[in-house]
Amino acid sequence: MIDLLEFLRNTSYPGRGIVVGKDTVYYFIMGRSENSRNRIFVKTEDGIRTEAFDASKMKDPSLIIYHPVREVEEALIVTNGDQTDTIVEEGDFRCALMEREYEPDDPNFTPRISAILYDDSSFELSILKKKDGHCLREFFCYEDCPEGKGYFLSTYKGDGSPLPSFEGEPLEVSLPSPEEVWKALNEDNKVSLYSNVKGEVKLFNKHLGD
Numbered sequence: 498m499i500d501l502l503e504f505l506r507n508t509s510y511p512g513r514g515i516v517v518g519k520d521t522v523y524y525f526i527m528g529r530s531e532n533s534r535n536r537i538f539v540k541t542e543d544g545i546r547t548e549a550f551d552a553s554k555m556k557d558p559s560l561i562i563y564h565p566v567r568e569v570e571e572a573l574i575v576t577n578g579d580q581t582d583t584i585v586e587e588g589d590f591r592c593a594l595m596e597r598e599y600e601p602d603d604p605n606f607t608p609r610i611s612a613i614l615y616d617d618s619s620f621e622l623s624i625l626k627k628k629d630g631h632c633l634r635e636f637f638c639y640e641d642c643p644e645g646k647g648y649f650l651s652t653y654k655g656d657g658s659p660l661p662s663f664e665g666e667p668l669e670v671s672l673p674s675p676e677e678v679w680k681a682l683n684e685d686n687k688v689s690l691y692s693n694v695k696g697e698v699k700l701f702n703k704h705l706g707d
Contacts, residue, residue: 498646501670505681512652512660513577515610518672519618519642522693524565524575525678527686532556537702538689543568544581545691550704560600560607566691573693576611577652584611590621591636598632599625604659610650618642622650626662637667647672675699679707 501516516523526547528534535554536547544566549555563579574584580597587593590613600607608626619640626633639648648667653660673681675692679701682690690701701707 498669498671499649501647501649502673502677502681504649504668504670505678505683508655509683510653510656510660510686511663512607513610514649514651515575515577515612515622516647516649516670516672516678517575517612517614517620517622517639518647519644520695521647521672522566522573522575522612522614523647523675523678523690524577525682525690526565526577526688527683528688529686533561534686534688535704536561536688537704538565538691538700540698540700541567544574545700547689550702560602566693571616573614574611575614575691576609577607578609580609580611584613590623594623594625594634594636597625598634599627606662607660608652608662610652610663612650620648622648622667624650624663628662645672646670675701 513526535550537550538545539548546564547562564581567574567581567585574581584593606627608624611623614620622637624635647670649670650667651663654663679690692699
């Protein structure tokens with residue numbers, strides 16, 4: 498099992514990341530451009546959404562303004578894009594993601610990462626990414642996850658130009674506190690963090706001084 502804090506300290510730009518455990522969900526966003534960094538998380542009736550911190554500096558909201566987290570009757574949905582809404586509307590995690598593909602942000606073609614945590618503590622993770630000119634859709638299902646263990650998936654495996662997509666299965670990681678995760682994220686690139694630990698939700702926003 499990988500120490501999540503050590504991994505984050507040594508990875509300057511994993512992009513956007515999801516960690517899911519039995520009763521824990523983390524979702525963070527990072528940014529390199531002014532447009533990506535100009536964001537905060539705000540609570541909504543059924544989850545959270547991204548908003549521009551300074552609306553006058555917002556350039557293109559198409560891939561950076563969305564609902565990362567939404568709750569439905571028996572599940573919590575977490576994603577890095579507007580596929581959250583597709584999953585809610587479709588009512589089926591896999592069927593919804595079969596309708597979507599990676600983001601059209603040439604040359605990075607950012608993967609779409611998604612997770613769903615069910616009431617029985619089972620969960621699924623997914624990544625949709627460009628490979629050999631096509632969309633590769635991968636799904637990973639977990640049951641009976643032990644306390645203290647989570648599974649981590651990010652858009653990128655590190656910094657670069659173009660940014661290299663995450664590869665392989667989600668990483669088995671430790672589950673430190675939300676405050677420790679926020680502190681471990683690269684200070685220059687981190688933007689916001691959502692945490693849900695046993696139903697207690699916390700939001701961290703760099704622009705708001707968290």
